[in-house]
Amino acid sequence: MATGRTHRTATRSRGIPEATVARLPLYLRALTALSERSVPTVSSEELAAAAGVNSAKLRKDFSYLGSYGTRGVGYDVEYLVYQISRELGLTQDWPVVIVGIGNLGAALANYGGFASRGFRVAALIDADPEMAGKPVAGIPVQHTDQLEKIIDDNGVSIGVIATPAGAAQQVCERLVAAGVTSILNFAPTVLSVPDGVDVRKVDLSIELQILAFHEQRKAGEEADAQADAVLAAEAAAAEKAGKGPDGDVPAVMPA
Amino acid sequence: MATGRTHRTATRSRGIPEATVARLPLYLRALTALSERSVPTVSSEELAAAAGVNSAKLRKDFSYLGSYGTRGVGYDVEYLVYQISRELGLTQDWPVVIVGIGNLGAALANYGGFASRGFRVAALIDADPEMAGKPVAGIPVQHTDQLEKIIDDNGVSIGVIATPAGAAQQVCERLVAAGVTSILNFAPTVLSVPDGVDVRKVDLSIELQILAFHEQRKAGEEADAQADAVLAAEAAAAEKAGKGPDGDVPAVMPA
């Protein structure tokens, strides 16, 4: 059943695989776009294309939520929007605080995507006394001193950390102590939190580094194409010498 | 994840699993911190703790790069920093353009984490003519008209899209046509790109929705705990009445 032992198996929640949960917002976005165009129904194939996944995966994902489709027809757009919203907990209002109102924090405060989906910026918090009272995105910045009170007064359970790396862990601890149990971390640090607190991180620099890796590989592959030609020639020569083509390892393999 | 279709074996690149590649920047960050504290060597256990992963995973990850450790001792910090940097392609300079200089684009331009790791903001591009010439983070914004020329002149292969969702696909196509082969997308849209182009996406709203899901589940579990208490009481009562405890379903279950 849903309860089971206290925590431990945090991998699946309510039987829905984590990977599926991560894709539900994607489906929801695509469905919302269809809904705005008054499209009544959609097939797994169409919706999958709109969400950028493959249709078998989408159907499997939906199967974890229940049988919401009609065979031979597809899915009712409005109904699915509701079901996924409910599953994600977006039918309720989530007050959120943003801590660290620098460039990024201010950009987040101004980001429209928050408000549009049940997330409400309840407060902006910064350690700089000079910022206090200054409005950002129409919301006055409050000093860190008020953090605990703000969390408590507003019943905040989701916090966004956009402070410098050095301050992040301390802010995190205060948020958690004050009752926050989900954290979105933009600071380039590993946060350590007690069990039962969820942390997701967004690190711009890491994303770029991953792209750089692949970019470098692409440049290398051009060179490899030439190397392959050489190897092919060698293989042909080796075959003449009575040696099998599977005998040796490509030059790109590590020793 | 990234793209890749006709490529078939795009899952692994140069034999290094994608999941490992995604962690290398994490290790690198932890190692850089150690390096700044002049720590000469580190064990897999210590480094794993600093990077927030488990040590077996870290050792397996490093094993894909080669045998860079010393048994009984650990890893040489400086040497590993170099090896990982090289593997990630950070020993070279990557010029990057940011397209869409709104709140987020400006925040990205100001973000110090780019410059610190071989990424250089070569240009800022925006469609608003009023922005043209205005400096952001010390770099003058250029108009979208110049996009192709900028990419070409600077040999840019990595582009960051921070435009509104509606403009993203079009910008993407222009970037790709001009020669960009890696894209970091902040716009809440699915970008479609030709084979050979990598896309990574960062979506703030999606991250929050995932947190909301888990947050809701936590709230549900508290309810379950209460429900369990009720069920236990009922079961006790039922037992007295001679009825089995498995008769009914918790109210939170779907129909």
Place this chain on the structure above:
DNA sequence: GTTTGTGAAGCGATTCACAGCG
């Protein structure tokens, strides 16, 4: 002794392929 590097087992996610239903 300590710690790495790695086969092998375990596990979750993806994909296939088709039965089942409208």
Place this chain on the structure above:
DNA sequence: CGCTGTGAATCGCTTCACAAAC
């Protein structure tokens, strides 16, 4: 028929556990 829903096969990543190296 068309399209969903899903067992079964497959794939890739994680974790275990220990032999090899220092």
